[in-house]
Amino acid sequence: MTTSNPVVFPDGFLWGGATAANQIEGAYDQGGKGLSIQDVMPNGIVAPRTEVPTPDNLKLEAIDFYHRYAEDIALFAEMGFSVFRFSIAWSRIFPNGDEEAPNEEGLAFYDRVLDELEKHGIEPLVTISHYETPLHLAETYDGWVSRDLIGFYERYVRVLFERYGHRVKRWLTFNEINSVLHAPLLSGGINTPKDRLAPSALFQAAHHELVASALATKIAHETDPDIQVGCMVIAMPIYPLTPAPADVLAVMNADHANLMFSDVHTRGAYPGYALRYFRENDIELDITDEDREILTNTVDFVSFSYYMSLCETADPTKSAGEGNIMGGVPNPHLPASEWGWQIDPVGLRVVLNQFWDRWGKPLFIVENGLGAKDRLVEVDGVKTVVDDYRISYLNDHLVQVAEAVADGVQVLGYTSWGPIDLVSASTAQMSKRYGFIYVDRDDDGSGTLTRYRKKSFDWYGEVIRSNGASLTR
Numbered sequence: 001m002t003t004s005n006p007v008v009f010p011d012g013f014l015w016g017g018a019t020a021a022n023q024i025e026g027a028y029d030q031g032g033k034g035l036s037i038q039d040v041m042p043n044g045i046v047a048p049r050t051e052v053p054t055p056d057n058l059k060l061e062a063i064d065f066y067h068r069y070a071e072d073i074a075l076f077a078e079m080g081f082s083v084f085r086f087s088i089a090w091s092r093i094f095p096n097g098d099e100e101a102p103n104e105e106g107l108a109f110y111d112r113v114l115d116e117l118e119k120h121g122i123e124p125l126v127t128i129s130h131y132e133t134p135l136h137l138a139e140t141y142d143g144w145v146s147r148d149l150i151g152f153y154e155r156y157v158r159v160l161f162e163r164y165g166h167r168v169k170r171w172l173t174f175n176e177i178n179s180v181l182h183a184p185l186l187s188g189g190i191n192t193p194k195d196r197l198a199p200s201a202l203f204q205a206a207h208h209e210l211v212a213s214a215l216a217t218k219i220a221h222e223t224d225p226d227i228q229v230g231c232m233v234i235a236m237p238i239y240p241l242t243p244a245p246a247d248v249l250a251v252m253n254a255d256h257a258n259l260m261f262s263d264v265h266t267r268g269a270y271p272g273y274a275l276r277y278f279r280e281n282d283i284e285l286d287i288t289d290e291d292r293e294i295l296t297n298t299v300d301f302v303s304f305s306y307y308m309s310l311c312e313t314a315d316p317t318k319s320a321g322e323g324n325i326m327g328g329v330p331n332p333h334l335p336a337s338e339w340g341w342q343i344d345p346v347g348l349r350v351v352l353n354q355f356w357d358r359w360g361k362p363l364f365i366v367e368n369g370l371g372a373k374d375r376l377v378e379v380d381g382v383k384t385v386v387d388d389y390r391i392s393y394l395n396d397h398l399v400q401v402a403e404a405v406a407d408g409v410q411v412l413g414y415t416s417w418g419p420i421d422l423v424s425a426s427t428a429q430m431s432k433r434y435g436f437i438y439v440d441r442d443d444d445g446s447g448t449l450t451r452y453r454k455k456s457f458d459w460y461g462e463v464i465r466s467n468g469a470s471l472t473r
């Protein structure tokens, strides 16, 4: 169905950008911070990790948001952000993860960030755990494989809600929780290499995270009924490569693997297809009665990242898509980014409808954007990047969000990924840039860290000021 209606977003729609502590803060050993898994992952999700932090790891300094947050937040305010998504580095609050008492210096840093956001009238949207498990928890407990992590996470969230609950009204429990099946170290702090990890251990880790997430929701609601807690998942519409029923079935199975997490988050129990999968694959999970009770604390909203769609097929001779961790095969109808991520704006409308139809919970797009190589040039004596490719990517995706809104989907807001250039999660490069703001830092670590407004900076500002009316179909 096509339409020529104007692009309309609801009043109060939240506009902003999204980041993660380990990709922007730097200062990896300052303010009493302990090491996180990211400090020993100089290659992103590509193995191997190192034993200790090495200078080639760009995340150690990242873009120095730790010292430059005021300047950066002022730039976000200049674009008119009404929301900023960022994560709290667990290892700043509990350096090892298993201490009794939190690190006051770490807590004070986020007080300052929140003060700055408040000053500009920007609502915080906080991710509690974004791919940055304290390293000690990975090495000593094998991350989320251990049930002990639920208790450590509970202690951490109690501290966060107590300290910031009066000023942070929207929280996300785990970034892209459904990625744990594909990237166990990055996502679940699981130190055992993936090829040596038994499926039971992997699903047990996922279960512990689901319980911890529901527990956080319970604690949040007890702390203050105004606090809203969302889950955060990778959204990836999957199309059959051909209309063959076997391909359609392959899509259903892949969907189940992705959607199981948000099914549990929104319905409070494991769906039948998951129980069948466990039963038939010798996956024996330790799920206690108390766990079942905790899981009934369902989320208030569902948030997700959206970068690409995939195709699935039952044909084993077709190879997996390049550069994505979720498997699948490339779609012959779609172009791809320089990193092989296939670009599919319509898929965003599809997934918004799918999620709304399935769960009926408000949705929040908390990541979407184009990673591209940018060139700093001088226009009228001002250094900038003429990033028409990024403008066109975002424009086309946002038009599809408006389409979904017109379909009746409740969408709370949109935070583009990386409003300021940051270190890539999958490749640990600086050159995979997403920002409206260019940061002078290169893959070899050189650069002044000076910030420059790209062409997309003014463009996004206008989109926000017009509440989407300036978008073009």
Ligand code: BGP
Pocket (backbone or CB within 6 Å): 020, 131, 175, 176, 305, 367, 371, 417, 423, 424, 425, 426, 427, 432
């Ligand atoms: C998501 C992660 C982010 C982010 C983004 C872009 O999976 O939640 O942390 O980095 O992807 O990916 P990349 O940085 O690999 O381009």
